Ligand SMILES: Nc1ncnc2c1ncn2[C@@H]1O[C@H](COP(=O)(O)OP(=O)(O)O)[C@@H](O)[C@H]1O
């Protein structure tokens with residue numbers, strides 16, 4: 001009967017191909033949507049990811065993401081450093097600035113200040129931040145936003161801005177003004193792109209304070225590296241207990257950030273809705289197609305029943321057909337998504353196939369298909385077997 | 392007289408097609424004997440197909456009694472009746488009803504496959520059966536590659552491959568031209584005599600009446616005449 005089921009499935013090549021393409025498409029769509037979503041989310045906590053040695057993050061108790069922050073007082077650093085089990089702790093200053101390029105154009109940046117001595121948190125070429133008033137510039141997932149004029153005559157000219165002058169990418173040695181203070185580009189880094197995308201300026205804490213003076217509180221995060229004898233989890237709890245600041249492990253912080261985006265970001269909310277919609281549509285199409293496939297073969301099942309095939313035999317046939325289609329279809333679909341990941345994943349196109357993407361794509365299709373098979377059993381069970389006599 | 396293989400008493404079947412009631416069978420009483428070729432004839436819509444559906448257990452009926460090979464089919468569960476039918480009844484349909492995805496020989500083997508017979512044995516038996524209907528050479532051709540007459544001969548081989556005691560043919564020649572129809576009927580007659588089974592042939596084609604042992608005339612859901 002297995003053979004009969006397979007022959008029946010493969011008989012009409014066009015129909016089978018249609019069925020397969022439908023399932024491939026669904027599996028692909030679901031996997032891809034999940035991967036796309038995961039890609040965005042990965043970028044949402046890029047700041048945490050690019051500091052892998054910081055196993056514990058300390059912040060104001062009200063902060064619940066790497067995206068929306070409020071600062072702590074400078075004394076927080078000392079209190080954290082005073083907690084047993086803290087191997088070292090470095091501050092991270094976050095702020096938003098608008099910089100002016102030499103042609104008079106401007107661009108907003110997120111500015112990230114790092115500890116002067118260790119430069120912990122700064123990307124390569126971090127050492128160049130020791131040059132006074134220097135910054136490292138990063139596109140942060142944007143494109144074409146780091147532009148300065150090609151010609152000297154268009155730079156800082158006395159006759160006003162030269163907004164339409166030809167431009168080129170920023171590079172070492174270029175100058176910008178931040179809050180009317182001159183900074184020098186010490187290098188261009190290529191860290192993890194941000195979500196939402198935005199250009200970044202990395203600089204030292206002292207330069208940060210020079211560019212954004214007069215604040216009462218500067219420290220946004222304290223990155224903690226635990227000593228050998230304590231787990232990040234324990235240390236986080238200990239810091240929370242003794243300092244009344246919020247301390248969590250980097251992994252927990254990433255998860256919180258994702259949650260925060262899902263709840264607070266409309267863009268992410270839209271994205272989640274689209275992923276769910278894609279899944280529902282795909283799953284619906286797959287289910288309906290499988291159901292229709294069985295339904296169209298109803299008379300053949302009636303013939304088999306006339307020849308003594310039990311309901312169990314008939315349902316085994318349907319499950320065989322559905323399982324083969326689902327397995328092949330979702331395998332190919334997830335495969336295509338994986339290949340596409342290699343091709344399209346780029347700084348401007350976030351895509352990350354995490355473990356759950358193929359799983360949801362694959363299992364989702366299998367589960368939906370099996371459900372469709374169950375529903376397809378109904379017409380088999382309720383059919384009037386006397387239809388075999390009908391023309 | 393031979394012994395009785397099918398015995399129906401006062402079978403009533405009414406279809407409820409929406410508002411309208413169709414009294415398809417209005418008290419049909421009929422016995423079918425061993426080794427006979429019984430023809431069930433009458434105008435279209437008189438209830439012939441309904442009657443054979445009932446006595447093959449493919450359709451439930453409202454009242455009356457129907458015994459097939461000593462078993463009261465109303466007493467059997469759906470699963471029991473399906474298994475019983477698979478073992479004891481062969482079918483030939485007007486529309487042939489071959490599975491388009493299977494070759495002729497695989498189609499013939501279906502009753503054996505359903506019964507769980509080993510593939511090689513099933514195919515061997517089917518090959519012999521196909522040869523008996525004169526289609527040994529077309530064993531590996533799919534239905535789409537066969538003429539109507541050939542398809543019906545494959546269907547006959549399928550109806551007989553598992554040696555059922557009772558064979559039901561619903562308008563076996565209606566989809567065929569005259570010559571193919573004659574070939575099919577001769578084949579049915581020959582095989583039934585060789586194998587010693589009983590057969591009901593439903594038809595409204597009076598050119599094939601000559602093959603019948605007995606002709607039962609139906610009209611408006613009733614038997615109006617039995618002729619030998
Ligand atoms: N499934 C059904 N539902 C409703 N009416 C039916 C059904 N099957 C048959 N009938 C009606 O029952 C009557 C007898 O049909 P049938 O047994 O097929 O006639 P025959 O085979 O003699 O041409 C017809 O009036 C037909 O329309």
Ligand SMILES: [Mg+2]
Nearest residue numbers: 439440441561
């Ligand atoms: Mg009929």
